[in-house]
Amino acid sequence: MTLNQTIQESLVPLTGKLSNTDIVVTSLCAGAIAGALAKTTIAPLDRTKINFQISEKPYSTKKALKFLIQTLKNHGFFALWRGNSATMARIVPYAAIQFxxxxQWKRLLNVDASGKSPGKQFLAGSLAGVTSQSLTYPLDLARARMAVTPKDQYATLRQVFLKIYRQxxxxxxxxxxxxxxxxxIPYAGVSFYTYETLKRQYKEHIGHLNIPQPITSLGFGAIAGMLGQTSSYPLDIVRRRMQTDMINKYPSISGTLKLIWFNEGLKNGLYKGLSMNWIKGPxxxxxxxxxYDNIRDTLRTVVLKYR
Structure with a gap:
Protein backbone atom coordinates (compact mmCIF):
# COMPACT_ATOMS: atom_id res chain seq x y z
CA MET A 1 0.00 0.00 0.00
CA THR A 2 1.39 3.42 -0.94
CA LEU A 3 1.71 6.34 1.51
CA ASN A 4 -1.04 8.25 -0.33
CA GLN A 5 -3.42 5.30 -0.06
CA THR A 6 -2.67 4.93 3.64
CA ILE A 7 -3.25 8.65 4.20
CA GLN A 8 -6.46 8.54 2.19
CA GLU A 9 -7.80 5.79 4.43
CA SER A 10 -6.62 7.50 7.62
CA LEU A 11 -8.29 10.80 6.78
CA VAL A 12 -11.64 9.17 7.54
CA PRO A 13 -10.76 6.84 10.44
CA LEU A 14 -14.14 7.19 12.12
CA THR A 15 -16.61 7.95 9.35
CA GLY A 16 -16.26 4.48 7.84
CA LYS A 17 -17.62 2.97 11.08
CA LEU A 18 -20.51 5.43 11.47
CA SER A 19 -23.86 5.72 9.74
CA ASN A 20 -24.48 8.81 7.64
CA THR A 21 -26.98 9.96 10.28
CA ASP A 22 -24.24 9.79 12.93
CA ILE A 23 -21.92 11.72 10.63
CA VAL A 24 -24.51 14.44 9.98
CA VAL A 25 -25.51 14.84 13.64
CA THR A 26 -21.92 15.02 14.92
CA SER A 27 -21.03 17.48 12.14
CA LEU A 28 -24.01 19.70 12.99
CA CYS A 29 -23.13 19.80 16.69
CA ALA A 30 -19.42 20.40 16.15
CA GLY A 31 -20.07 23.05 13.50
CA ALA A 32 -22.53 24.94 15.72
CA ILE A 33 -20.08 25.06 18.65
CA ALA A 34 -17.14 26.00 16.40
CA GLY A 35 -19.04 28.84 14.74
CA ALA A 36 -20.36 30.26 18.02
CA LEU A 37 -16.93 30.24 19.67
CA ALA A 38 -15.16 31.77 16.68
CA LYS A 39 -17.65 34.60 16.10
CA THR A 40 -17.99 35.53 19.77
CA THR A 41 -14.21 35.84 20.02
CA ILE A 42 -13.96 38.41 17.22
CA ALA A 43 -17.37 40.12 17.61
CA PRO A 44 -16.00 43.59 18.61
CA LEU A 45 -13.68 43.62 15.59
CA ASP A 46 -16.50 42.42 13.36
CA ARG A 47 -18.78 45.22 14.52
CA THR A 48 -16.01 47.77 13.91
CA LYS A 49 -15.38 46.45 10.41
CA ILE A 50 -19.06 46.60 9.46
CA ASN A 51 -19.34 50.22 10.60
CA PHE A 52 -16.51 51.25 8.29
CA GLN A 53 -17.71 49.07 5.43
CA ILE A 54 -21.10 50.76 5.24
CA SER A 55 -19.80 54.34 5.45
CA GLU A 56 -17.80 56.48 3.07
CA LYS A 57 -15.33 57.47 5.80
CA PRO A 58 -11.77 56.28 5.09
CA TYR A 59 -10.51 53.39 7.20
CA SER A 60 -7.33 53.22 9.25
CA THR A 61 -6.17 51.14 12.19
CA LYS A 62 -6.05 54.28 14.33
CA LYS A 63 -9.67 55.13 13.48
CA ALA A 64 -10.76 51.55 14.15
CA LEU A 65 -9.16 51.65 17.60
CA LYS A 66 -10.80 55.04 18.22
CA PHE A 67 -14.20 53.55 17.34
CA LEU A 68 -13.65 50.69 19.79
CA ILE A 69 -12.55 53.05 22.58
CA GLN A 70 -15.45 55.47 21.99
CA THR A 71 -17.94 52.60 22.00
CA LEU A 72 -16.46 51.35 25.27
CA LYS A 73 -16.57 54.80 26.90
CA ASN A 74 -19.97 55.91 25.62
CA HIS A 75 -21.95 52.67 25.71
CA GLY A 76 -20.09 50.27 27.97
CA PHE A 77 -18.16 47.03 27.60
CA PHE A 78 -21.03 44.89 26.35
CA ALA A 79 -21.81 47.38 23.57
CA LEU A 80 -18.75 45.95 21.82
CA TRP A 81 -20.82 42.79 21.37
CA ARG A 82 -23.96 44.61 20.19
CA GLY A 83 -25.62 42.52 17.50
CA ASN A 84 -23.89 39.36 18.72
CA SER A 85 -27.23 37.79 19.64
CA ALA A 86 -28.23 38.16 15.99
CA THR A 87 -24.80 36.85 15.03
CA MET A 88 -25.31 33.77 17.21
CA ALA A 89 -28.81 33.23 15.85
CA ARG A 90 -27.23 33.16 12.39
CA ILE A 91 -23.80 31.66 12.93
CA VAL A 92 -24.92 28.60 14.89
CA PRO A 93 -27.11 27.23 12.06
CA TYR A 94 -24.78 28.70 9.41
CA ALA A 95 -21.63 27.00 10.68
CA ALA A 96 -23.49 23.79 11.48
CA ILE A 97 -24.92 23.64 7.95
CA GLN A 98 -21.67 24.71 6.27
CA PHE A 99 -19.43 22.08 7.88
CA GLN A 104 -21.81 15.68 2.36
CA TRP A 105 -20.74 17.48 -0.82
CA LYS A 106 -17.33 15.80 -0.61
CA ARG A 107 -19.11 12.46 -0.39
CA LEU A 108 -21.50 13.22 -3.27
CA LEU A 109 -18.71 14.57 -5.50
CA ASN A 110 -16.46 11.64 -4.55
CA VAL A 111 -13.59 13.93 -3.57
CA ASP A 112 -10.29 12.09 -3.48
CA ALA A 113 -8.78 12.52 0.00
CA SER A 114 -5.23 12.15 -1.34
CA GLY A 115 -5.51 15.44 -3.23
CA LYS A 116 -5.95 14.04 -6.74
CA SER A 117 -9.18 15.99 -7.37
CA PRO A 118 -8.42 19.63 -6.44
CA GLY A 119 -11.24 20.95 -8.62
CA LYS A 120 -13.82 18.82 -6.83
CA GLN A 121 -12.29 19.76 -3.48
CA PHE A 122 -12.68 23.46 -4.27
CA LEU A 123 -16.22 22.89 -5.57
CA ALA A 124 -17.24 21.03 -2.40
CA GLY A 125 -16.16 24.01 -0.29
CA SER A 126 -17.94 26.49 -2.56
CA LEU A 127 -21.17 24.50 -2.57
CA ALA A 128 -21.03 24.19 1.22
CA GLY A 129 -20.78 27.98 1.49
CA VAL A 130 -23.63 28.55 -0.97
CA THR A 131 -25.83 26.03 0.85
CA SER A 132 -25.35 27.54 4.30
CA GLN A 133 -25.52 31.16 3.12
CA SER A 134 -28.74 30.60 1.18
CA LEU A 135 -30.49 29.01 4.16
CA THR A 136 -29.47 31.63 6.74
CA TYR A 137 -29.26 34.89 4.77
CA PRO A 138 -32.11 36.84 6.48
CA LEU A 139 -30.33 36.33 9.81
CA ASP A 140 -27.14 37.78 8.33
CA LEU A 141 -29.00 40.87 7.16
CA ALA A 142 -30.60 41.28 10.60
CA ARG A 143 -27.22 41.00 12.27
CA ALA A 144 -25.74 43.69 10.00
CA ARG A 145 -28.64 46.07 10.77
CA MET A 146 -28.23 45.57 14.52
CA ALA A 147 -24.49 46.14 14.34
CA VAL A 148 -24.77 49.58 12.71
CA THR A 149 -27.91 51.13 14.24
CA PRO A 150 -28.68 52.62 17.68
CA LYS A 151 -30.10 50.20 20.21
CA ASP A 152 -33.44 52.03 20.37
CA GLN A 153 -34.01 51.46 16.64
CA TYR A 154 -33.56 47.70 16.74
CA ALA A 155 -33.54 46.54 20.36
CA THR A 156 -34.06 42.87 19.63
CA LEU A 157 -33.75 40.44 16.76
CA ARG A 158 -37.53 40.11 16.70
CA GLN A 159 -37.83 43.90 16.27
CA VAL A 160 -35.45 43.82 13.33
CA PHE A 161 -37.58 41.31 11.47
CA LEU A 162 -40.89 43.02 12.30
CA LYS A 163 -39.70 46.52 11.33
CA ILE A 164 -38.06 45.43 8.10
CA TYR A 165 -41.11 43.39 7.11
CA ARG A 166 -43.56 46.23 7.86
CA GLN A 167 -41.51 49.16 6.55
CA ILE A 185 -18.03 30.82 -3.81
CA PRO A 186 -14.34 31.86 -3.80
CA TYR A 187 -14.30 32.45 -0.03
CA ALA A 188 -15.59 29.04 1.05
CA GLY A 189 -13.89 27.27 -1.85
CA VAL A 190 -10.46 28.76 -1.11
CA SER A 191 -10.85 28.39 2.68
CA PHE A 192 -11.83 24.72 2.70
CA TYR A 193 -9.43 23.83 -0.10
CA THR A 194 -6.48 25.53 1.61
CA TYR A 195 -7.22 24.02 5.02
CA GLU A 196 -7.69 20.49 3.71
CA THR A 197 -4.57 20.76 1.54
CA LEU A 198 -2.40 22.02 4.40
CA LYS A 199 -3.62 19.21 6.67
CA ARG A 200 -2.88 16.58 4.02
CA GLN A 201 0.58 17.95 3.26
CA TYR A 202 1.34 18.14 6.97
CA LYS A 203 0.55 14.45 7.37
CA GLU A 204 2.66 13.56 4.34
CA HIS A 205 5.57 15.66 5.58
CA ILE A 206 5.72 14.44 9.18
CA GLY A 207 5.24 10.84 8.12
CA HIS A 208 2.57 9.72 10.57
CA LEU A 209 -1.19 9.52 10.50
CA ASN A 210 -2.25 11.40 13.64
CA ILE A 211 -4.41 14.48 13.18
CA PRO A 212 -2.60 17.82 13.61
CA GLN A 213 -2.43 19.32 17.09
CA PRO A 214 -5.02 22.05 17.81
CA ILE A 215 -2.41 24.82 17.55
CA THR A 216 -1.33 23.48 14.15
CA SER A 217 -4.95 23.30 12.96
CA LEU A 218 -5.41 26.86 14.22
CA GLY A 219 -2.50 28.00 12.06
CA PHE A 220 -3.77 26.18 8.99
CA GLY A 221 -7.22 27.71 9.51
CA ALA A 222 -5.71 31.18 9.88
CA ILE A 223 -3.92 30.86 6.53
CA ALA A 224 -7.08 29.51 4.91
CA GLY A 225 -9.14 32.38 6.32
CA MET A 226 -6.73 35.05 5.14
CA LEU A 227 -6.62 33.71 1.58
CA GLY A 228 -10.36 33.11 1.44
CA GLN A 229 -11.38 36.54 2.69
CA THR A 230 -8.89 38.40 0.49
CA SER A 231 -10.26 36.63 -2.59
CA SER A 232 -13.82 37.80 -1.99
CA TYR A 233 -13.49 41.04 -0.01
CA PRO A 234 -14.92 43.59 -2.50
CA LEU A 235 -18.13 41.60 -2.70
CA ASP A 236 -18.29 41.61 1.09
CA ILE A 237 -18.24 45.43 0.96
CA VAL A 238 -21.05 45.41 -1.62
CA ARG A 239 -23.06 42.97 0.50
CA ARG A 240 -22.85 45.16 3.61
CA ARG A 241 -23.77 48.33 1.74
CA MET A 242 -26.83 46.68 0.21
CA GLN A 243 -27.89 45.02 3.47
CA THR A 244 -27.85 48.26 5.48
CA ASP A 245 -29.21 50.50 2.70
CA MET A 246 -32.57 51.91 3.81
CA ILE A 247 -32.87 54.63 1.13
CA ASN A 248 -32.17 52.49 -1.95
CA LYS A 249 -28.81 54.15 -2.60
CA TYR A 250 -27.27 50.81 -3.58
CA PRO A 251 -29.90 49.03 -5.72
CA SER A 252 -27.60 46.68 -7.66
CA ILE A 253 -24.18 45.03 -7.56
CA SER A 254 -22.79 46.95 -10.54
CA GLY A 255 -24.26 50.24 -9.30
CA THR A 256 -22.78 49.72 -5.83
CA LEU A 257 -19.37 48.80 -7.23
CA LYS A 258 -19.36 51.91 -9.44
CA LEU A 259 -20.41 54.24 -6.62
CA ILE A 260 -17.75 52.89 -4.27
CA TRP A 261 -15.07 52.89 -6.98
CA PHE A 262 -15.69 56.48 -8.13
CA ASN A 263 -16.37 58.01 -4.70
CA GLU A 264 -13.92 56.09 -2.52
CA GLY A 265 -11.46 54.28 -4.77
CA LEU A 266 -9.86 50.86 -4.39
CA LYS A 267 -7.94 50.98 -1.10
CA ASN A 268 -10.38 53.19 0.82
CA GLY A 269 -13.47 51.74 -0.82
CA LEU A 270 -13.55 48.22 -2.21
CA TYR A 271 -10.81 47.03 0.15
CA LYS A 272 -11.71 49.25 3.12
CA GLY A 273 -11.06 47.43 6.38
CA LEU A 274 -9.19 44.55 4.75
CA SER A 275 -6.28 44.97 7.17
CA MET A 276 -8.69 44.39 10.06
CA ASN A 277 -10.03 41.35 8.24
CA TRP A 278 -6.48 40.02 8.13
CA ILE A 279 -6.56 40.15 11.93
CA LYS A 280 -10.08 38.97 12.76
CA GLY A 281 -10.61 36.68 9.76
CA PRO A 282 -7.68 34.32 10.36
CA TYR A 292 -14.72 21.77 14.53
CA ASP A 293 -12.12 19.07 13.82
CA ASN A 294 -11.48 18.34 17.50
CA ILE A 295 -15.10 18.39 18.68
CA ARG A 296 -16.27 16.37 15.66
CA ASP A 297 -13.68 13.64 16.25
CA THR A 298 -14.41 13.61 20.00
CA LEU A 299 -18.16 13.24 19.41
CA ARG A 300 -17.65 10.46 16.87
CA THR A 301 -15.34 8.61 19.25
CA VAL A 302 -18.00 8.86 21.96
CA VAL A 303 -20.72 7.64 19.59
CA LEU A 304 -18.62 4.59 18.65
CA LYS A 305 -17.73 3.90 22.26
CA TYR A 306 -21.28 3.86 23.55
CA ARG A 307 -23.00 2.36 20.53
Whole structure:
Protein backbone atom coordinates (compact mmCIF):
# COMPACT_ATOMS: atom_id res chain seq x y z
CA MET A 1 0.00 0.00 0.00
CA THR A 2 1.39 3.42 -0.94
CA LEU A 3 1.71 6.34 1.51
CA ASN A 4 -1.04 8.25 -0.33
CA GLN A 5 -3.42 5.30 -0.06
CA THR A 6 -2.67 4.93 3.64
CA ILE A 7 -3.25 8.65 4.20
CA GLN A 8 -6.46 8.54 2.19
CA GLU A 9 -7.80 5.79 4.43
CA SER A 10 -6.62 7.50 7.62
CA LEU A 11 -8.29 10.80 6.78
CA VAL A 12 -11.64 9.17 7.54
CA PRO A 13 -10.76 6.84 10.44
CA LEU A 14 -14.14 7.19 12.12
CA THR A 15 -16.61 7.95 9.35
CA GLY A 16 -16.26 4.48 7.84
CA LYS A 17 -17.62 2.97 11.08
CA LEU A 18 -20.51 5.43 11.47
CA SER A 19 -23.86 5.72 9.74
CA ASN A 20 -24.48 8.81 7.64
CA THR A 21 -26.98 9.96 10.28
CA ASP A 22 -24.24 9.79 12.93
CA ILE A 23 -21.92 11.72 10.63
CA VAL A 24 -24.51 14.44 9.98
CA VAL A 25 -25.51 14.84 13.64
CA THR A 26 -21.92 15.02 14.92
CA SER A 27 -21.03 17.48 12.14
CA LEU A 28 -24.01 19.70 12.99
CA CYS A 29 -23.13 19.80 16.69
CA ALA A 30 -19.42 20.40 16.15
CA GLY A 31 -20.07 23.05 13.50
CA ALA A 32 -22.53 24.94 15.72
CA ILE A 33 -20.08 25.06 18.65
CA ALA A 34 -17.14 26.00 16.40
CA GLY A 35 -19.04 28.84 14.74
CA ALA A 36 -20.36 30.26 18.02
CA LEU A 37 -16.93 30.24 19.67
CA ALA A 38 -15.16 31.77 16.68
CA LYS A 39 -17.65 34.60 16.10
CA THR A 40 -17.99 35.53 19.77
CA THR A 41 -14.21 35.84 20.02
CA ILE A 42 -13.96 38.41 17.22
CA ALA A 43 -17.37 40.12 17.61
CA PRO A 44 -16.00 43.59 18.61
CA LEU A 45 -13.68 43.62 15.59
CA ASP A 46 -16.50 42.42 13.36
CA ARG A 47 -18.78 45.22 14.52
CA THR A 48 -16.01 47.77 13.91
CA LYS A 49 -15.38 46.45 10.41
CA ILE A 50 -19.06 46.60 9.46
CA ASN A 51 -19.34 50.22 10.60
CA PHE A 52 -16.51 51.25 8.29
CA GLN A 53 -17.71 49.07 5.43
CA ILE A 54 -21.10 50.76 5.24
CA SER A 55 -19.80 54.34 5.45
CA GLU A 56 -17.80 56.48 3.07
CA LYS A 57 -15.33 57.47 5.80
CA PRO A 58 -11.77 56.28 5.09
CA TYR A 59 -10.51 53.39 7.20
CA SER A 60 -7.33 53.22 9.25
CA THR A 61 -6.17 51.14 12.19
CA LYS A 62 -6.05 54.28 14.33
CA LYS A 63 -9.67 55.13 13.48
CA ALA A 64 -10.76 51.55 14.15
CA LEU A 65 -9.16 51.65 17.60
CA LYS A 66 -10.80 55.04 18.22
CA PHE A 67 -14.20 53.55 17.34
CA LEU A 68 -13.65 50.69 19.79
CA ILE A 69 -12.55 53.05 22.58
CA GLN A 70 -15.45 55.47 21.99
CA THR A 71 -17.94 52.60 22.00
CA LEU A 72 -16.46 51.35 25.27
CA LYS A 73 -16.57 54.80 26.90
CA ASN A 74 -19.97 55.91 25.62
CA HIS A 75 -21.95 52.67 25.71
CA GLY A 76 -20.09 50.27 27.97
CA PHE A 77 -18.16 47.03 27.60
CA PHE A 78 -21.03 44.89 26.35
CA ALA A 79 -21.81 47.38 23.57
CA LEU A 80 -18.75 45.95 21.82
CA TRP A 81 -20.82 42.79 21.37
CA ARG A 82 -23.96 44.61 20.19
CA GLY A 83 -25.62 42.52 17.50
CA ASN A 84 -23.89 39.36 18.72
CA SER A 85 -27.23 37.79 19.64
CA ALA A 86 -28.23 38.16 15.99
CA THR A 87 -24.80 36.85 15.03
CA MET A 88 -25.31 33.77 17.21
CA ALA A 89 -28.81 33.23 15.85
CA ARG A 90 -27.23 33.16 12.39
CA ILE A 91 -23.80 31.66 12.93
CA VAL A 92 -24.92 28.60 14.89
CA PRO A 93 -27.11 27.23 12.06
CA TYR A 94 -24.78 28.70 9.41
CA ALA A 95 -21.63 27.00 10.68
CA ALA A 96 -23.49 23.79 11.48
CA ILE A 97 -24.92 23.64 7.95
CA GLN A 98 -21.67 24.71 6.27
CA PHE A 99 -19.43 22.08 7.88
CA UNK A 100 -22.05 19.35 7.47
CA UNK A 101 -22.74 20.34 3.87
CA UNK A 102 -19.00 20.28 3.16
CA UNK A 103 -18.69 16.67 4.28
CA GLN A 104 -21.81 15.68 2.36
CA TRP A 105 -20.74 17.48 -0.82
CA LYS A 106 -17.33 15.80 -0.61
CA ARG A 107 -19.11 12.46 -0.39
CA LEU A 108 -21.50 13.22 -3.27
CA LEU A 109 -18.71 14.57 -5.50
CA ASN A 110 -16.46 11.64 -4.55
CA VAL A 111 -13.59 13.93 -3.57
CA ASP A 112 -10.29 12.09 -3.48
CA ALA A 113 -8.78 12.52 0.00
CA SER A 114 -5.23 12.15 -1.34
CA GLY A 115 -5.51 15.44 -3.23
CA LYS A 116 -5.95 14.04 -6.74
CA SER A 117 -9.18 15.99 -7.37
CA PRO A 118 -8.42 19.63 -6.44
CA GLY A 119 -11.24 20.95 -8.62
CA LYS A 120 -13.82 18.82 -6.83
CA GLN A 121 -12.29 19.76 -3.48
CA PHE A 122 -12.68 23.46 -4.27
CA LEU A 123 -16.22 22.89 -5.57
CA ALA A 124 -17.24 21.03 -2.40
CA GLY A 125 -16.16 24.01 -0.29
CA SER A 126 -17.94 26.49 -2.56
CA LEU A 127 -21.17 24.50 -2.57
CA ALA A 128 -21.03 24.19 1.22
CA GLY A 129 -20.78 27.98 1.49
CA VAL A 130 -23.63 28.55 -0.97
CA THR A 131 -25.83 26.03 0.85
CA SER A 132 -25.35 27.54 4.30
CA GLN A 133 -25.52 31.16 3.12
CA SER A 134 -28.74 30.60 1.18
CA LEU A 135 -30.49 29.01 4.16
CA THR A 136 -29.47 31.63 6.74
CA TYR A 137 -29.26 34.89 4.77
CA PRO A 138 -32.11 36.84 6.48
CA LEU A 139 -30.33 36.33 9.81
CA ASP A 140 -27.14 37.78 8.33
CA LEU A 141 -29.00 40.87 7.16
CA ALA A 142 -30.60 41.28 10.60
CA ARG A 143 -27.22 41.00 12.27
CA ALA A 144 -25.74 43.69 10.00
CA ARG A 145 -28.64 46.07 10.77
CA MET A 146 -28.23 45.57 14.52
CA ALA A 147 -24.49 46.14 14.34
CA VAL A 148 -24.77 49.58 12.71
CA THR A 149 -27.91 51.13 14.24
CA PRO A 150 -28.68 52.62 17.68
CA LYS A 151 -30.10 50.20 20.21
CA ASP A 152 -33.44 52.03 20.37
CA GLN A 153 -34.01 51.46 16.64
CA TYR A 154 -33.56 47.70 16.74
CA ALA A 155 -33.54 46.54 20.36
CA THR A 156 -34.06 42.87 19.63
CA LEU A 157 -33.75 40.44 16.76
CA ARG A 158 -37.53 40.11 16.70
CA GLN A 159 -37.83 43.90 16.27
CA VAL A 160 -35.45 43.82 13.33
CA PHE A 161 -37.58 41.31 11.47
CA LEU A 162 -40.89 43.02 12.30
CA LYS A 163 -39.70 46.52 11.33
CA ILE A 164 -38.06 45.43 8.10
CA TYR A 165 -41.11 43.39 7.11
CA ARG A 166 -43.56 46.23 7.86
CA GLN A 167 -41.51 49.16 6.55
CA UNK A 168 -39.46 47.69 3.71
CA UNK A 169 -41.18 44.48 2.66
CA UNK A 170 -40.38 40.79 2.55
CA UNK A 171 -37.87 40.96 -0.33
CA UNK A 172 -35.65 43.24 1.77
CA UNK A 173 -34.58 40.19 3.77
CA UNK A 174 -32.75 39.01 0.65
CA UNK A 175 -31.26 42.35 -0.40
CA UNK A 176 -27.61 41.78 -1.22
CA UNK A 177 -27.88 38.00 -1.49
CA UNK A 178 -26.45 37.86 -5.04
CA UNK A 179 -23.11 39.52 -4.17
CA UNK A 180 -23.11 37.41 -1.02
CA UNK A 181 -23.39 34.17 -2.98
CA UNK A 182 -20.87 35.38 -5.56
CA UNK A 183 -18.49 36.19 -2.74
CA UNK A 184 -18.99 32.98 -0.80
CA ILE A 185 -18.03 30.82 -3.81
CA PRO A 186 -14.34 31.86 -3.80
CA TYR A 187 -14.30 32.45 -0.03
CA ALA A 188 -15.59 29.04 1.05
CA GLY A 189 -13.89 27.27 -1.85
CA VAL A 190 -10.46 28.76 -1.11
CA SER A 191 -10.85 28.39 2.68
CA PHE A 192 -11.83 24.72 2.70
CA TYR A 193 -9.43 23.83 -0.10
CA THR A 194 -6.48 25.53 1.61
CA TYR A 195 -7.22 24.02 5.02
CA GLU A 196 -7.69 20.49 3.71
CA THR A 197 -4.57 20.76 1.54
CA LEU A 198 -2.40 22.02 4.40
CA LYS A 199 -3.62 19.21 6.67
CA ARG A 200 -2.88 16.58 4.02
CA GLN A 201 0.58 17.95 3.26
CA TYR A 202 1.34 18.14 6.97
CA LYS A 203 0.55 14.45 7.37
CA GLU A 204 2.66 13.56 4.34
CA HIS A 205 5.57 15.66 5.58
CA ILE A 206 5.72 14.44 9.18
CA GLY A 207 5.24 10.84 8.12
CA HIS A 208 2.57 9.72 10.57
CA LEU A 209 -1.19 9.52 10.50
CA ASN A 210 -2.25 11.40 13.64
CA ILE A 211 -4.41 14.48 13.18
CA PRO A 212 -2.60 17.82 13.61
CA GLN A 213 -2.43 19.32 17.09
CA PRO A 214 -5.02 22.05 17.81
CA ILE A 215 -2.41 24.82 17.55
CA THR A 216 -1.33 23.48 14.15
CA SER A 217 -4.95 23.30 12.96
CA LEU A 218 -5.41 26.86 14.22
CA GLY A 219 -2.50 28.00 12.06
CA PHE A 220 -3.77 26.18 8.99
CA GLY A 221 -7.22 27.71 9.51
CA ALA A 222 -5.71 31.18 9.88
CA ILE A 223 -3.92 30.86 6.53
CA ALA A 224 -7.08 29.51 4.91
CA GLY A 225 -9.14 32.38 6.32
CA MET A 226 -6.73 35.05 5.14
CA LEU A 227 -6.62 33.71 1.58
CA GLY A 228 -10.36 33.11 1.44
CA GLN A 229 -11.38 36.54 2.69
CA THR A 230 -8.89 38.40 0.49
CA SER A 231 -10.26 36.63 -2.59
CA SER A 232 -13.82 37.80 -1.99
CA TYR A 233 -13.49 41.04 -0.01
CA PRO A 234 -14.92 43.59 -2.50
CA LEU A 235 -18.13 41.60 -2.70
CA ASP A 236 -18.29 41.61 1.09
CA ILE A 237 -18.24 45.43 0.96
CA VAL A 238 -21.05 45.41 -1.62
CA ARG A 239 -23.06 42.97 0.50
CA ARG A 240 -22.85 45.16 3.61
CA ARG A 241 -23.77 48.33 1.74
CA MET A 242 -26.83 46.68 0.21
CA GLN A 243 -27.89 45.02 3.47
CA THR A 244 -27.85 48.26 5.48
CA ASP A 245 -29.21 50.50 2.70
CA MET A 246 -32.57 51.91 3.81
CA ILE A 247 -32.87 54.63 1.13
CA ASN A 248 -32.17 52.49 -1.95
CA LYS A 249 -28.81 54.15 -2.60
CA TYR A 250 -27.27 50.81 -3.58
CA PRO A 251 -29.90 49.03 -5.72
CA SER A 252 -27.60 46.68 -7.66
CA ILE A 253 -24.18 45.03 -7.56
CA SER A 254 -22.79 46.95 -10.54
CA GLY A 255 -24.26 50.24 -9.30
CA THR A 256 -22.78 49.72 -5.83
CA LEU A 257 -19.37 48.80 -7.23
CA LYS A 258 -19.36 51.91 -9.44
CA LEU A 259 -20.41 54.24 -6.62
CA ILE A 260 -17.75 52.89 -4.27
CA TRP A 261 -15.07 52.89 -6.98
CA PHE A 262 -15.69 56.48 -8.13
CA ASN A 263 -16.37 58.01 -4.70
CA GLU A 264 -13.92 56.09 -2.52
CA GLY A 265 -11.46 54.28 -4.77
CA LEU A 266 -9.86 50.86 -4.39
CA LYS A 267 -7.94 50.98 -1.10
CA ASN A 268 -10.38 53.19 0.82
CA GLY A 269 -13.47 51.74 -0.82
CA LEU A 270 -13.55 48.22 -2.21
CA TYR A 271 -10.81 47.03 0.15
CA LYS A 272 -11.71 49.25 3.12
CA GLY A 273 -11.06 47.43 6.38
CA LEU A 274 -9.19 44.55 4.75
CA SER A 275 -6.28 44.97 7.17
CA MET A 276 -8.69 44.39 10.06
CA ASN A 277 -10.03 41.35 8.24
CA TRP A 278 -6.48 40.02 8.13
CA ILE A 279 -6.56 40.15 11.93
CA LYS A 280 -10.08 38.97 12.76
CA GLY A 281 -10.61 36.68 9.76
CA PRO A 282 -7.68 34.32 10.36
CA UNK A 283 -8.48 34.24 14.09
CA UNK A 284 -12.12 33.36 13.46
CA UNK A 285 -11.50 30.81 10.71
CA UNK A 286 -8.58 29.28 12.61
CA UNK A 287 -10.67 28.83 15.77
CA UNK A 288 -13.60 27.56 13.73
CA UNK A 289 -11.70 24.89 11.79
CA UNK A 290 -9.59 23.74 14.75
CA UNK A 291 -12.60 23.58 17.09
CA TYR A 292 -14.72 21.77 14.53
CA ASP A 293 -12.12 19.07 13.82
CA ASN A 294 -11.48 18.34 17.50
CA ILE A 295 -15.10 18.39 18.68
CA ARG A 296 -16.27 16.37 15.66
CA ASP A 297 -13.68 13.64 16.25
CA THR A 298 -14.41 13.61 20.00
CA LEU A 299 -18.16 13.24 19.41
CA ARG A 300 -17.65 10.46 16.87
CA THR A 301 -15.34 8.61 19.25
CA VAL A 302 -18.00 8.86 21.96
CA VAL A 303 -20.72 7.64 19.59
CA LEU A 304 -18.62 4.59 18.65
CA LYS A 305 -17.73 3.90 22.26
CA TYR A 306 -21.28 3.86 23.55
CA ARG A 307 -23.00 2.36 20.53
Missing amino acids: TAHE EGLLTFYRGIIPTLLGV IAVGISFAT
